[in-house]
Amino acid sequence: MKILFVGPTLPDAGKRAGDIVVRGPAIQGDVFQAVEEGASVIGIVDGGFEYTAPVWHKEILYALSAGVTLLGAASMGALRAAECHLFGMIGVGKIFQDYKDGNRQDDSDVAQLHGPAELGWLSLSEPLVNVSATLEALVDRQVVSCSEADRLNAIARSIFFKDRTWRSVLERLDGIDEERRSSIVAALRHLAVNQKRADAIALLSVMSRLSDIRPTAKLEWQFQRTTLWNEMVKQHSVERRPGNLS
Structure with a gap:
C-alpha cells in the first residue's frame, strides 16, 4: 500500500494518484498508523502545525526502521525530508533542496492559509516559496528588474503568512507609478509559479514508480523506543479502539 498525505498544496491529488491512497495533511501519529496498517511507501506533502501536533521526527524514523520508503516534498514534507534525509528519507523537488542546502531556514516559508477540505482546500494566502519562484521567473523574462524582485521578496517576507497575498505585497511597494504596478499585476496573472504544486506533482510521480514492497536493507542506525515514543504509541x-474513532 502507498499512502500520500496532502491537502492544499495539491487539492486534485485524488484525480492524479492512481492506486495511491490519498489522505489529508499529516499530523502527529498519522505516519505511525500508516506503518501499522502495512504501508510500504509513504509520501508527505502537507501537514498540520498550528492547532495540532505536527508529524514527529520519531515516527519518521520508526517508518524508515520498518523498511518503509518515505518521501517528502513541497511543504511539511520538504521540511521533514531536509531534517531526516541522513536517515534515509527521500526529498523531492526544489523546495526540499533549498532547505537541505541551507538556502532556506524558516519553516514559515512554506506556510499557507487555506480553507477546509469541504471547500477544496481553497488557497487564501501565498506561501513565500511561491513568491520567490514567481519573482525568479519574472526576472528571467525581464518583466521585473533584480532590484524590484529583491524589494518585492523582502516585502513578502515581512508579511505574516496568513496575510501574505500578491495584493498585500504590491500595496506595500513604494516608488512606482500605477501604470508600472498594473503591468506587474498583469504579468502575475500569466506567469505566477506555484512551486509547491510542482514539487508535489513530482513527488507523486516518484511514488507511482516505486515498488509496493518494504525492502530489507540493513540500516546503519537503530531505532530507540523511548518513554515518549511508548506514550505516543x-x-x-x-484512539483506534472501537468506540474511540472520530
Missing part, C-alpha cells in the same frame, strides 16, 4: 492505540 499507547495514546494512538487507545
Whole structure:
C-alpha cells in the first residue's frame, strides 16, 4: 500500500494518484498508523502545525526502521525530508533542496492559509516559496528588474503568512507609478509559479514508480523506543479502539 498525505498544496491529488491512497495533511501519529496498517511507501506533502501536533521526527524514523520508503516534498514534507534525509528519507523537488542546502531556514516559508477540505482546500494566502519562484521567473523574462524582485521578496517576507497575498505585497511597494504596478499585476496573472504544486506533482510521480514492497536493507542506525515514543504509541492505540474513532 502507498499512502500520500496532502491537502492544499495539491487539492486534485485524488484525480492524479492512481492506486495511491490519498489522505489529508499529516499530523502527529498519522505516519505511525500508516506503518501499522502495512504501508510500504509513504509520501508527505502537507501537514498540520498550528492547532495540532505536527508529524514527529520519531515516527519518521520508526517508518524508515520498518523498511518503509518515505518521501517528502513541497511543504511539511520538504521540511521533514531536509531534517531526516541522513536517515534515509527521500526529498523531492526544489523546495526540499533549498532547505537541505541551507538556502532556506524558516519553516514559515512554506506556510499557507487555506480553507477546509469541504471547500477544496481553497488557497487564501501565498506561501513565500511561491513568491520567490514567481519573482525568479519574472526576472528571467525581464518583466521585473533584480532590484524590484529583491524589494518585492523582502516585502513578502515581512508579511505574516496568513496575510501574505500578491495584493498585500504590491500595496506595500513604494516608488512606482500605477501604470508600472498594473503591468506587474498583469504579468502575475500569466506567469505566477506555484512551486509547491510542482514539487508535489513530482513527488507523486516518484511514488507511482516505486515498488509496493518494504525492502530489507540493513540500516546503519537503530531505532530507540523511548518513554515518549511508548506514550505516543499507547495514546494512538487507545484512539483506534472501537468506540474511540472520530
